[in-house]
Amino acid sequence: MKTLVKRHLPTRVLNSWKTMQTGLTNTREALLDAKRHRVYGGPGEGSFDSSWTGRQLETQLTKDYHRVEKGLALREPKRPFGAEVEKRLRVGLSTLAAGTAGPITYGSFAESALTALQSWNAGGAADPRVALPVVRDDVLRQANSSEARTILFDDFFTSRRSIRDFDSSLNVDIADIEAAVALATNTPSVCNRQAFRVHMYTGKQAVTSVLSQQNGNAGFRNSIPVVLVVTVDARLFSGASERNQRWIDGxxxxxxxxWALHSRDLGxxxxxxxMKNSESDALRSSAGIAAHEDIVTLIAVGIPPKSFKVARSPRRQIDEVLVRHA
Ligand SMILES: Cc1cc2nc3c(=O)[nH]c(=O)nc-3n(C[C@H](O)[C@H](O)[C@H](O)COP(=O)(O)O)c2cc1C
Known part of the structure; x- marks a missing residue:
């Protein structure tokens, strides 16, 4: 059919036919994205009630306990604050208590936040276990050393390059990847929801199977010893306004x-x-990734040979990137 159309239509008509096809595909994929958000994401806190369970409840409790943490961490917290937050935390925690056995981390965070909120609103001090007192050096350690700032940090940022040539005789220490993932959990996320997940593939067959579904590694696939698939749990986002948040957090x-892998000397x-939704479905089912996870990116990991080449990848000028407003 395609060949028939190509052979008999003038270029102008053929081009507008192609544009129309692309437009239809874009719309179809956007509708499928929206469907995933509707199916896996929650309905938004406006409709919260005691029937919420599982990830929906976790999302709401996390949003709310974090509101308490943020509120109490202000220089001058409002008093009282968080009436709706308190109500939802109480309802959510009673649902959680009724439906589960054993400790659930976010449940205990929500519980301590509720206690801290109630105590603050009753005239108590801000609970230091919920709003942690720190000194500047705890969060800006590099400010201690101007030498460290220029040598260590500038070098660190400017030395990372995309590696497309790995030495397959050099083994990646999986402990380094695990350490990097642990470091990366320090990433900020919306209301501390930490929806990110990492799937690690190390066996030749598993690595090749994942990589063969991606179109940008063909020239160096065989040299890649480890591939990571970064995903986000779509169930941790709710309501229309969070429809794109998972891509940002992920x-x-x-x-x-x-950066963390770079800090461990891994390329x-x-x-x-x-990719289209059908391709994501295929990767999920072949690579053991749950249906509710959205695929953010793949990362090839390995150690480059002693000397190799990197793409030039020139940078934009700073004035093009930084738009100054006074
Ligand atoms: C999300 C993302 C996807 C990328 N996909 C590919 C890819 O499929 N194949 C590839 O060779 N490089 C890929 N790159 C690497 C970019 O080409 C590279 O980051 C860019 O040119 C800047 O070069 P640098 O990383 O060496 O600084 C990707 C980068 C990002 C951030």
Whole structure:
């Protein structure tokens, strides 16, 4: 059919036919994305009630306990605050208590936040276990040393390059990847929801199976010893306004992971997952990734040979990137 159309239609008509096809595909994919958000994400806190369970309840409790943490961490917290938050925390915690056995981390965070909120609103002090007192050096350690700032940090940021040539005789220490993932969990995320997940593939067959579904690694696939798939749990986002949040949180996490791997002297190359929904379905089912996870990016990990080449990848000028407003 396609060949028939190509052969008999003038270029102008053929081009507008192609444009129309692309438009239809874009719309179809956007509708499928929206469907995933509707199916896996929650309905938004406006409709919260005691029937919420599982990830929906976790999402709401996390949003609310974090509101308490943020509120109490202000220089001058409002008093009282969080009436709706308190109500939802109480309802959510009683649902959680009724439906579960054993400790659930976010449940205990929600519980201590509720206690801290109630105590603050009753005239008590801000609970230091919920709003932690720190000194500047705890969060800006690099400010201690101007030498460290220029040598260590500038070098660190400017030395990372995408590696497309790995030495397959050099083994990646999996403990380094695990350490990098642990470091990357320091990434900020919306209301501390930490929806990110990392799937690690190390066996030749598993690595090849994942990589063969991605279109940007063909030239160096055989040299890649480890591939990571960064995903986000779509169930941790709710309501229309959070429809794109998972990509932001997942992207931020992926980049932190890239830096953390770099800090462990591992070479990386991000591999785009700019794919249609059907291709994501195929990767999920072949690679053991749950249906509720969205695929953010792949990352090839390995150690480059002693000498190799990197793409030039020139940078934009700072004035093009930084738009100054006074
Ligand atoms: C999300 C993302 C997807 C990418 N996908 C690919 C890819 O499929 N194949 C590839 O060779 N490089 C890929 N890259 C690497 C970019 O080409 C590279 O980051 C860019 O040119 C800047 O170069 P540098 O990383 O060496 O600084 C990707 C980068 C990002 C951030």
């Amino acid at each position: 992207g931020l996490f992926a980049m932190t992971l890239g 990386t190359c991000f591999l785009n997952w700019s």
